[in-house]
Amino acid sequence: MNYTDATTEEIDIVMQEAWNAFHIYRKISLTQRAEFMRVIAKEIENLGDDLLKIAGEETNLPEARLRNERARTMFQLTSYADACERGDWLEARIDTAIPDRTPPKVDIRKMLIPLGPVVVFGASNFPFAYSTAGGDTACAFAAGCPVIVKAHPAHAQTSEMVAAAILKAIEKCSLPKGVFAHVHGAGNDVGEALIKHQFTKAVGFTGSFLGGKQLFDWANQRKEPIPVFAEMSSINPVFLLPEKLKQSAAEVAKLYAPSITMGVGQFCTNPGLIIGLESEGLQNFISALGEEIKKATPGTMLHAGIFKNYVERRANSLSQSDVETVAVAEAEAQFNQGAPTIASATGEAFLNNPVLHQEVFGPYSLVIRCKDMTELIDVVKKMEGQLTATLMATETDIQYNEALVEQIINICGRFILNGVPTGVEVCLSMQHGGPFPATTDSRFTSVGADGFKRFARPIAYQNWPDELLPDELKNANPLGIMRTVNDQLTKKKNPQ
């Protein structure tokens, strides 16, 4: 299918409609918002296997994976709907008046309100979960914001189908049409026009560093800068500690091979860098991982652009004089397939060659062999911000390496012990974000209900009579939400 890029005039109409709808949508109850999100999930389910078929054709992703991803997308919508209704995220605060204080203390109450229309740029590697009705969209709807999705050109038809499901849900819930819009744009112009539009109030993005950074810069160059949460680039370092390697090098290798190759390595949490101390244990790990990788099957990548990028970056990394190829899958990679590959280099090489710090998006992992713990810590210090970091370690390893743990905390958003970074659980405690360039703002997450807060801001009501306050802040607490009343978290009615 071919879709035409939205024109400036079309974008202007869409944004005006979103702005008008905002003032209606933001005032419907939390329950109504939640209901809307649940209906979207249902409508996506109603698209049935047709959706999986089209998505499979557009992304080359296997059916089982797409089926799981669709389930995850629906779970995001319904679990965020629950969180929306629960209302903890509103951060309702009440400080009651003390009229006889000098000067008198007035009644002040605060809660989060939505920022306004949010523009969402879907990811190529998750046609459902991080795209049209994905996490950013679900968070924005929960926060009370209309959403304008720019379809990813690599799965534009899938995006159209999901957009239609959202529009159906809007109709069923009798919401204004402007609560959601879907536009196409193969080039940069559409994105730029969307970000620079006066009625755009925030941006969600998942994709490449270059793409995300460009949106961030455009947003900050506006007369009125707006927040951009762009999840961009991460090589997700894995640290193999000595005792752990001594005990179970082969098991660690067996755990990691599928994490490196699953989904043809096209995950933002793919472990692209594995770091250990030069030792027999590390050599055993490298050999065992190499054997696993040789047996791996090359998979077809998402689209020609990503394939080309993988081929080039992999070749660039492997061609560095200080990098040696450890293993490549023995089954030959066909055109558009990513060849699972493991390479290796010394800690010194990593410290001196910035090419080795770059993400190779695909089934590629580089093992760094450090000569001692001092060099390994230097390697961490040289690293940029990451979505995740992983320790493969015994408790003794950790107790003996406090300085390393401290350094790793500086650079990551999620810190995994004895596991793999791939697989991002959808729950409140998830942090899917991290220091730049993993994301543009490490204070937020794009997975879990805390992601709503990217799209909301506090407003304080001072000296308002109870009956004119929003329900969330009324004395009687009619919504039954948790609120901080005079510094104490409680569901109680305001005692006054």
Next chain:
Amino acid sequence: MNYTDATTEEIDIVMQEAWNAFHIYRKISLTQRAEFMRVIAKEIENLGDDLLKIAGEETNLPEARLRNERARTMFQLTSYADACERGDWLEARIDTAIPDRTPPKVDIRKMLIPLGPVVVFGASNFPFAYSTAGGDTACAFAAGCPVIVKAHPAHAQTSEMVAAAILKAIEKCSLPKGVFAHVHGAGNDVGEALIKHQFTKAVGFTGSFLGGKQLFDWANQRKEPIPVFAEMSSINPVFLLPEKLKQSAAEVAKLYAPSITMGVGQFCTNPGLIIGLESEGLQNFISALGEEIKKATPGTMLHAGIFKNYVERRANSLSQSDVETVAVAEAEAQFNQGAPTIASATGEAFLNNPVLHQEVFGPYSLVIRCKDMTELIDVVKKMEGQLTATLMATETDIQYNEALVEQIINICGRFILNGVPTGVEVCLSMQHGGPFPATTDSRFTSVGADGFKRFARPIAYQNWPDELLPDELKNANPLGIMRTVNDQLTKKKNPQ
């Protein structure tokens, strides 16, 4: 006193020390952080009247005001210390494992950790409360961040004295010296070097639009952009609704005259714009306010730069062909004194002349007379983001003007009913922030313990054994803090 600007080398040493100290300071307990903040408050008190004397000489602020501001500064430190210990701000989240789910759900726990060294630029108009040991510094210390203050050149000696008190507290609490540093810089170079330093991880600023925007731009131009919370520019519109004016025009005028002139109008929440419908009530208000302003006493402004700026901007506003002067204080303003002034213009003039939208920092207020509610709402739509907006209204006024209320919510951080915007209560429900250009990020506040969150980010621990987790996240909840365990806010131990 003359202080020399910090050199690039000095800044580099200071930032390196802050970075080193960060790794120690961030790991001390919440109670130790709180204790440190309480000792700072005590040390500021110990500076006694000498501090008030020097501050008075440097800022021309009267002693009573300075005494109050010092008390407020100490209250900020001690009340934020309490909030720091209470731990709600950490947003601790625990999702326990479900091993028999397919795939198994792992244990994930999340909490906020400090960003790193924070650079604070103090405000000229609050030598204590928004300066060296002011709100930004207190929030950063509570969050676990070292602070580097660039002294405001207009009260550099006051700043030195407060800095010495902080350094004494550091010694008393046996903290590393690098937890706090104080540098001087009359020009822009020092600020630029501080913001662009690799170890600077966030910025707090209170001051002019030009200053704040420059810091924001520098921060975003870094290789690793960092968050800037700059509180900048606000004219704090006040809306006078018809019934209220009919009932009590004179009382409203009496309430507002001191709000306009107090502190020689040098407050970020000074009401610079008052808007009503052309009517007898509005005319009565204008006359009554004019009478009050004529009786007001001109006060000496903070420094020559602010005085010059007031004279120029006031003259520029008054010289617009569509602006008429209503009243000027009869007592003649001496050199460096701000003359209390009220002017007036039509709604049409406001809509067509952007000069009338600009802040005139000082005891100046412009009354806008709108021909009807449609024009008044258009006036709101043309306004930029504001720290505060105020309604002077009866309940009937509000019920009849829902569309106006809706528009005002779009542009403000704090919404006051029947009060004055001056006077910013220090409490959790306070929102001292607002849409751009009031601040650079409307999602945060610089007053109240929610201000900590400007300087902290979440980290998720996945699959860590209880004994290796931070105390905040341990099963037994040894700190007794509120945590969201499996989606429920509770102080209980994790039931598992």
